Amino acid sequence: MPTKPRKREPERKRALMELRFPSENRYLHMVHQLAKTLAESTGFEAVEAEQIALAVDEAATNVIQHAYGGEPGHEIEVHFDPEGESLDIVIFHEGEPLESVPVPEFDLDKLVAEKRKGGLGLSIMRQMMDKVEHGRAGTGKNMCVMVRYKQKGSERS
């Protein structure tokens, strides 16, 4: 009597998407749209997905402008991990480590009084995401880790 084949549970593997693009501003919109689409497909509402996309846009802009000093031709790598309780996004680069760039506390009135045009990017990232950390990966690349929790997300908008 033939034995019934045992049903095998598929091996669970963390879904991970990767994107590599050159350090040029013209690619920012593509990254923005990808992050937005991914966030929406992960279950975030449209407004939340736009917040996440904006944070990714700002993080990538910071890498282009500050880590690479506006120099084209360098590689930026973005990893998206939508599995689990949060959408985790990590941006890797080999430019200047961004944690060494001094960033003042966000004070809109002060920025306006000083007629400043900059200083908003990191503030946007911190406002839109639950966690933003800069550090160094095991590979030696610099990284910016951003996390947005799925449940908490609904309380933000």
Next chain:
Amino acid sequence: MPDLTVECRRVGDVTVISPRGFINAHTVRQFEQALAGALADGSQKILINGSGLAYIASAGLGVIMGLIEEVRSRGGDIRLAELNETVRNIFEVLGFNHLCRVLGSEREGLESYHPIAGG
């Protein structure tokens, strides 16, 4: 389709600036030039109609932030109207709705510069 087009027109003494597309580090120069051009032409009352604006990143917000005090010191203002839900949300989260007046429609934006007495 271009990433950003910026249309400027005069309605009385108000310059209506209508960006269509998105404003980020890639396109911000066009937006900045449109605002600077309006101010150079003597416009002090600026109304940004955001009905065609998909999103605005820190680069674009920085332009408004950097100019608004100067415009106000000349007796003018920069106001916004017809922002979509996501742009309005960004404004609120960052507190820009306290910095700039945000009106529902272009008409309301124009009328805000010329309030009708008793209205």
